[in-house]
Amino acid sequence: MLNAFEVFTTVVVGLMVGVEFSVAFVVNPILDGLPGDSGLRGRTHGARMLGTLMPFWYIGSLVLSAVWAVAGWHHQGAGLVVGAAALLIVSVIMSLLLLVPINNRSKAWTSENLPGDWKEQLHRWDRFHYVRVAVIITAFALLAAALG
Structure with missing residues (x-):
């Protein structure tokens, strides 16, 4: 039974x-390449949608790894x-302290209410997100290695 749980956790x-x-590496670069405010609209919609799910x-994922x-x-x-769970804790803390505040601001942006530094805020979010992706990739790799 534990083996099935381990596989399930790794898949999640x-x-x-x-x-x-x-x-x-795919969606945001595509959106950033769109003309006008189309990319911004896509990113704000993504912030709302993924901000609810993630x-x-x-x-x-953290709870499954801890169990x-x-x-x-x-x-x-x-x-x-344990190492993977620790990294997932780091990813949650990073999300709460660094990414969520920017996400919460950006999801309400429209062409009419953009702050003057909106591009810098999105680029800051992207940089933090790259680090978070590296952290969760490492956590995933540790889980996959633990299966063996």
């Missing part, structure tokens, strides 16, 4: 990594799972 975290990697996914760490404490790879 892996899918989250895939979404966040796609946002960073907190559950991040917290859920795996506790349930598999005496199994091979437990240290890798």
Whole structure:
């Protein structure tokens, strides 16, 4: 039963990594290349949509990893799972302190109410997001290694 839970947890975290990697390296670059405010509208819609979904996914991934760490404490790879859970904690803290505040501001932006530094804020969000993606990729890799 633990093996199925381990695989399930790894898949959940892996899918989250895939979404966040796609946002960073596919979706946002595409939106940034659109003319006018089309890209901004896409990013604000994404901020609303993913801003609603991702907190559950991040917290859920952390909880699943913590349960795996506790349930598999005496199994091979437990240290890798603890490391992955620690990195997921870092990703949640980064999200709350660095990314969510920018996201909360940007999701209400329209062409009429843009702050003067809106591009800088989006670029700051992107830089923080790249770091967060690296953190969750590492967490995923640790979970995948713990399966072996």
